[in-house]
Amino acid sequence: MTDAVHAQASAAETIESIGTPALVLDLTRFERNVARLAQRLESQGVGFRPHLKTAKSVDVAERLFSGGRGPITVSTLKEAEYFADAGFTDMTYAVGLAPDKITRAQALVARGVDATVVIDTAEQARALAEAAPSGNLPGVLIEIDCDGHRGGLRPDDSRIVAIADILRGAGVPLRGVLTHAGESYACRDGDGLPEAAEAERAAAVAAAELLRRRGHEAPVVSVGSTPTAHFARDLAGVTEVRAGVFMFFDLVMNGIGVCTLDDIALSVLATVVGHKPEKGWILVDAGWMAMSRDRGTARHPVDQGYGVVCDLDGVVHPDLIVVDASQEHGIVAIRPGSAASLPALAIGERIRILPNHACATAAQHGEYRVVRAGQRGIAATWQRMGGW
Amino acid sequence: MTDAVHAQASAAETIESIGTPALVLDLTRFERNVARLAQRLESQGVGFRPHLKTAKSVDVAERLFSGGRGPITVSTLKEAEYFADAGFTDMTYAVGLAPDKITRAQALVARGVDATVVIDTAEQARALAEAAPSGNLPGVLIEIDCDGHRGGLRPDDSRIVAIADILRGAGVPLRGVLTHAGESYACRDGDGLPEAAEAERAAAVAAAELLRRRGHEAPVVSVGSTPTAHFARDLAGVTEVRAGVFMFFDLVMNGIGVCTLDDIALSVLATVVGHKPEKGWILVDAGWMAMSRDRGTARHPVDQGYGVVCDLDGVVHPDLIVVDASQEHGIVAIRPGSAASLPALAIGERIRILPNHACATAAQHGEYRVVRAGQRGIAATWQRMGGW
Numbered sequence: 001m002t003d004a005v006h007a008q009a010s011a012a013e014t015i016e017s018i019g020t021p022a023l024v025l026d027l028t029r030f031e032r033n034v035a036r037l038a039q040r041l042e043s044q045g046v047g048f049r050p051h052l053k054t055a056k057s058v059d060v061a062e063r064l065f066s067g068g069r070g071p072i073t074v075s076t077l078k079e080a081e082y083f084a085d086a087g088f089t090d091m092t093y094a095v096g097l098a099p100d101k102i103t104r105a106q107a108l109v110a111r112g113v114d115a116t117v118v119i120d121t122a123e124q125a126r127a128l129a130e131a132a133p134s135g136n137l138p139g140v141l142i143e144i145d146c147d148g149h150r151g152g153l154r155p156d157d158s159r160i161v162a163i164a165d166i167l168r169g170a171g172v173p174l175r176g177v178l179t180h181a182g183e184s185y186a187c188r189d190g191d192g193l194p195e196a197a198e199a200e201r202a203a204a205v206a207a208a209e210l211l212r213r214r215g216h217e218a219p220v221v222s223v224g225s226t227p228t229a230h231f232a233r234d235l236a237g238v239t240e241v242r243a244g245v246f247m248f249f250d251l252v253m254n255g256i257g258v259c260t261l262d263d264i265a266l267s268v269l270a271t272v273v274g275h276k277p278e279k280g281w282i283l284v285d286a287g288w289m290a291m292s293r294d295r296g297t298a299r300h301p302v303d304q305g306y307g308v309v310c311d312l313d314g315v316v317h318p319d320l321i322v323v324d325a326s327q328e329h330g331i332v333a334i335r336p337g338s339a340a341s342l343p344a345l346a347i348g349e350r351i352r353i354l355p356n357h358a359c360a361t362a363a364q365h366g367e368y369r370v371v372r373a374g375q376r377g378i379a380a381t382w383q384r385m386g387g388w
Numbered sequence: 389m390t391d392a393v394h395a396q397a398s399a400a401e402t403i404e405s406i407g408t409p410a411l412v413l414d415l416t417r418f419e420r421n422v423a424r425l426a427q428r429l430e431s432q433g434v435g436f437r438p439h440l441k442t443a444k445s446v447d448v449a450e451r452l453f454s455g456g457r458g459p460i461t462v463s464t465l466k467e468a469e470y471f472a473d474a475g476f477t478d479m480t481y482a483v484g485l486a487p488d489k490i491t492r493a494q495a496l497v498a499r500g501v502d503a504t505v506v507i508d509t510a511e512q513a514r515a516l517a518e519a520a521p522s523g524n525l526p527g528v529l530i531e532i533d534c535d536g537h538r539g540g541l542r543p544d545d546s547r548i549v550a551i552a553d554i555l556r557g558a559g560v561p562l563r564g565v566l567t568h569a570g571e572s573y574a575c576r577d578g579d580g581l582p583e584a585a586e587a588e589r590a591a592a593v594a595a596a597e598l599l600r601r602r603g604h605e606a607p608v609v610s611v612g613s614t615p616t617a618h619f620a621r622d623l624a625g626v627t628e629v630r631a632g633v634f635m636f637f638d639l640v641m642n643g644i645g646v647c648t649l650d651d652i653a654l655s656v657l658a659t660v661v662g663h664k665p666e667k668g669w670i671l672v673d674a675g676w677m678a679m680s681r682d683r684g685t686a687r688h689p690v691d692q693g694y695g696v697v698c699d700l701d702g703v704v705h706p707d708l709i710v711v712d713a714s715q716e717h718g719i720v721a722i723r724p725g726s727a728a729s730l731p732a733l734a735i736g737e738r739i740r741i742l743p744n745h746a747c748a749t750a751a752q753h754g755e756y757r758v759v760r761a762g763q764r765g766i767a768a769t770w771q772r773m774g775g776w
Contacts, residue, residue, distance in 0.1 A: 019776055020486065053715055075677075075716045095716045096661035098408065098673055099736040120662055123735035150717055151662040151671050182714065273484035274508055274539040283539050285486055289463075290776075293681035293748055326570065327441055327747055328463045328483045329538055347511035348487040359715055360681050363752070366775050387754050388407055388678075 013378040015312060015371060016350065020271040021290035023365035024352060025060075025382070026314065028373035029265035030247055034064055037229060037246045046235045049073050049092060049222065051244030054359045057368065058086040059382035064247065073224075073242045077104045082385045084113050092116040092222070094178065094242065096143065096151050099127035109136040116220075118143050118178055120152050125163045129170030140167055141178040141220060142211075146203035147196065149182030155206040164216040176220030177207045180242070184227040188301060190257030193231035200228050205237035230258050248358040251308060255300040261308065261316050266362060267352035268307070269369070270330060272345045281323075282332040282345050286353060288325040294360035306330060307353035313374060314352055317343060322353055401766040403700060403759060404738065408659040409678035411753035412740060413448075413770070414702065416761035417653035418635055422452055425617060425634045434623045437461050437480060437610065439632030442747045445756065446474040447770035452635065461612075461630045465492045470773045472501045480504040480610070482566065482630065484531065484539050487515035497524040504608075506531050506566055508540050513551045517558030528555055529566040529608060530599075534591035535584065537570030543594040552604040564608030565595045568630070572615040576689060578645030581619035588616050593625035618646050636746040639692045640684035649696065649704050654750060655740035656695070657757070658718060660733045669711075670720040670733050674741055676713040682748035694718060695741035701762060702740055705731060710741055 015024060041048045050064050053075035061072065061083065071090040074080045080091055089112060093105065097117045108115045119125060120143040128137065142160055145152030153160050160177075167174045181200035187193050200223045208218040223235075224242030235241070248266045249259040268290050274283030288306065297304040306322035309332055319338040324331040330353070334340050345351065355361035362368075363386060370380040403412060429436045438452050441463035449460065449471065459478040462468045468479055477500060481493065485505045496503045507513060508531040516525065530548055533540030541548050548565075555562045569588035575581050588611045596606040611623075612630030623629070636654045637647040656678050662671030676694065685692040694710035697720055707726040712719040718741070722728050733739065743749035750756075751774060758768040 019489075019492075021776060095673065096671060098659040098661050100659065101407075104407075121735055124661075127736070148667070150714060150719065151664065271486040271488065273486050273512075276539065279536070283484060285483065288682075288748065289751060293683070293745075294676075295681070295683075326538060331538065347509055348515070357681075360676065363677060388409060 014376040015269055015369070015378065016376055018269070018369060018378060020269050020350065021286040022269045022369050023362060023367065024267050024269050025248070025368040025370045026265045026267070026373055027370050027379065029263060031063070033247050033249060033263060033265060037243060040230070041241055044232070044235050046238055047071070047240035049240045049242050050247070051075070051094070051224070051242050052079060052083065054244040054248060054362060056362070056384045056386065057382050058083065059380070060247070060368070061086070061088065071240070073244070076388045077101055077108070078388050079385065080108055080113070080115065084108060084111065090114045092118070092141065092178070094118055094180075096120060097124050099124065102127060102131045105138045106131065106134065106136040109138055115139070116141055116175055119163065122159065122163055122166060125166035125172070128172045129166055132170040132172055137172050139173045139175040141175050141222060142207070144177050144179040144203050144207040146179045146200045147181055147183035149180070152179060155203045155210065160207055160210060161214045161216070164211055164214070168216065174211075174216055174218070176218035176222070176239075177204050177211070178220075178222040179204045181223070181225045181228045184225050185252070185256060187227060187256050190231065193227050193257065194233050197228035197232035198234065200225070201232065201235060201238055208237070226253060227256050227258050245358050248362070250358040250361070251304045251354055251356045252296040252300075255297050255302060261354065264354045266358050267310060267314065267354050268361065270351055270353060272347055272349045272351070274347070280333050280342055282342065284330045284332055284351065285328060286330045287328040289327050290364055291322065291325060291330065291353065291355060292357065292360035292364050294355070294357040296356040304356060305335075307355050310352040310354060312350050312352065312376070402764045403657055403757070403766065404764055406657070406757060406766060408657050408738065409674040410657045410757050411750060411755065412655050412657050413636070413756040413758045414653045414655070414761050415758050415767060417651060419451070421635050421637060421647075421651060421653060425631060428618065429629055432620070432623050434626055435459070435628035437628045437630050438635070439463070439482070439612070439630050440467060440471065442632040442636060442750060444750070444772045444774060445770050446471065447768070448635070448756070449474070449476065459628070461632070464776045465489055465496075466776050467773065468496055468501070468503065472496060472499060478502045480506070480529065480566070482506055482568075484508060485512050487512065490515060490519045493526045494519065494522065494524040497526055503527070504529055504563055507551065510547065510551055510554060513554035513560070516560045517554055520558040520560055525560050527561045527563040529563050529610060530595070532565050532567040532591050532595045534567045534588045535569055535571035537568070540567060543591045543598065548595055548598055549602045549604070552599055552602070556604065562604055562606070564606035564610070564627075565592050565599070566608075566610040567592045569611070569613045569616045572613050573640070573644060575615060575644055578619065581615050581645065582621050585616035585620035586622065588613070589620065589623060589626055596625070614641060615644050615646050633746050636750070638746040638749070639696060639742055639744045640688075643685050643688040643690060649742065652742045654746050655698060655702065655742050656749065658739055658741055660735055660737045660739070662735070668721050668730055670730065672718045672720055672739065673716060674718045675716040677715050678752055679710065679713060679718065679741065679743060680745065680748035680752050682743070682745040684744040692744060695743050698740040698742060700738050700740065700764070
């Protein structure tokens with residue numbers, strides 16, 4: 001991998017020279033984060049289907065598997081098509097299927113992709129049944145609600161079997177069940193995460209067993225969120241785990257208790273463009289367009305504003321955060337309530353800002369500028385995709 | 389314009405058939421919004437330099453001027469280069485200049501663009517002075533702080549003249565002053581907006597007069613924000629007004645009192661993908677990736693969630709909003725506290741969602757799907773640019 005990374009590097013580029021704002025990926029931290037979860041899941045004997053909604057990059061995706069192109073999760077059909085173009089052949093589109101997207105899912109199957117879609121209503125099952133005569137149907141997972149967070153059916157809901165019956169009647173391949181412990185994001189400092197993981201596991205397994213009791217095969221029992229993936233004590237009955245933000249981490253994950261600040265692999269490189277000493281402000285050229293409007297830590301015990309400020313080498317400035325943002329301006333200041341003093345950052349000096357939410361911040365950028373921990377040279381520039 | 393619009397249309401596309409989520413631009417409302425502000429400023433005898441940070445589209449920009457390609461404001465140098473490629477030749481880059489961006493600004497001047505940059509420190513002035521020998525310098529506006537919102541110098545600050553002196557010593561062309569009434573966004577229902585506009589005008593004019601008293605020319609006195617542009621009673625001494633979101637409007641502007649819901653020209657087209665009747669939820673395929681994480685109305689008297697729901701033709705559903713969002717899921721529900729009942733929206737049915745903040749929502753999309761009010765055919769698809 002090292003040779004490939006360096007082959008892509010532009011000779012002279014460094015984080016001191018590239019244009020700002022820019023999205024910087026610390027490859028050393030990224031690799032450590034990936035190894036951490038991969039080893040954990042391997043030791044529990046469960047499959048891993050990383051979610052590419054955070055990374056949206058083939059260069060990142062290729063580095064998630066020890067060999068080849070493993071199974072992935074995607075959040076849009078455009079992502080599915082993009083990764084299929086790069087040779088990924090096993091993917092689950094983990095958003096409830098709109099009936100008018102069936103044709104596009106069939107096109108994926110027609111080109112050789114082992115595609116799986118997610119539904120939780122009889123209407124969606126009937127739409128798939130109607131499409132069955134045209135062939136190339138994707139596999140189907142029924143979405144289970146493990147915590148009241150979003151969509152899905154409770155594991156004892158009779159509609160689960162009704163949906164499976166509709167699918168079987170039309171020859172649509174039912175694969176099993178999928179759930180997502182979205183409420184685990186409400187946990188803080190690790191409290192409640194083992195319990196959230198167990199509730200997620202138990203709901204998925206119960207729903208799969210309900211299907212099996214009623215004569216349906218349910219080979220796939222898919223669970224996952226980054227917090228529960230890291231805190232699950234037992235994954236009995238689960239066949240695969242999905243997670244996305246684990247590879248980069250962010251301030252929300254830090255507040256939930258899943259990572260330290262030094263695990264966060266993504267940052268936004270910014271340049272000082274102004275001072276407002278009477279207000280204790282330093283103005284930088286990374287506003288919400290570069291950071292995103294995500295304020296995921298706003299309801300955390302420690303509100304990190306629009307991000308925590310580090311120096312150029314990624315060393316955290318204690319209590320220095322982006323307190324407010326306009327489209328292209330960030331206002332850096334000492335955290336409210338702190339007695340720390342504002343560091344002297346000259347006009348033109350550069351900082352790196354750790355994001356609230358890696359998925360949202362990365363989505364504001366078209367590329368990753370890749371560095372190794374402690375190094376300033378740009379080792380590679382990796383493109384991202386977007387849109388639907 | 390009508391012919392050009394129709395020439396770009398794909399024959400069969402309609403808002404019933406295109407993929408969702410999608411960014412829809414109501415051209416009828418857009419044209420009305422543009423005419424409203426253009427006529428207002430024309431009647432006040434002041435110049436207009438629309439801010440393209442919201443639209444980021446040549447197709448939109450071409451429709452802002454009755455003839456030709458008028459003066460524009462941009463928020464990034466990439467925007468400047470993009471609009472220069474399309475033949476725009478007069479532009480102000482309205483973010484405090486990072487010294488290492490001077491070379492890129494000079495390249496714009498070298499290709500024939502009348503470019504203006506904004507500074508508010510002696511360090512920036514000295515960096516421009518150092519670049520002066522290499523020629524092709526942009527014009528300079530000194531940023532004035534009219535309301536304590538962000539950057540700039542108070543109009544009586546002696547550093548204004550000190551900066552002008554540094555520029556003059558090196559032959560860097562000073563153009564005048566620029567201010568932005570960012571605090572006008574804190575107004576509600578129109579209250580305080582005439583006063584905010586007057587404070588903005590007075591600060592800019594006072595700073596320009598200070599410069600003139602000290603022997604500097606200050607031909608440009610630039611003010612602007614969408615709220616103050618619509619509420620200024622007197623623009624004496626001002627030479628140009630900047631505004632960006634006025635062309636599309638949004639729920640924040642509605643809450644501030646600048647527009648009605650029926651003026652909002654941007655919406656996100658979405659499809660129903662699930663129901664959660666026990667919670668009163670309808671799930672749609674537009675999450676925060678399509679809406680942005682902007683929750684600009686969160687601190688307004690009426691919190692609009694992630695957006696107000698309309699039917700396919702843009703008719704507002706009273707009290708139906710997007711109460712929460714995941715990356716690709718929106719949760720539609722009746723507004724908290726309302727006694728309205730949830731409409732029956734079937735799986736596969738489509739809605740349009742009015743955004744909190746047009747700048748942020750548009751930035752999540754690569755193109756505008758253009759329709760005429762009350763029509764379902766896609767009249768044109770216009771590309772947007774992004775990045776830095």
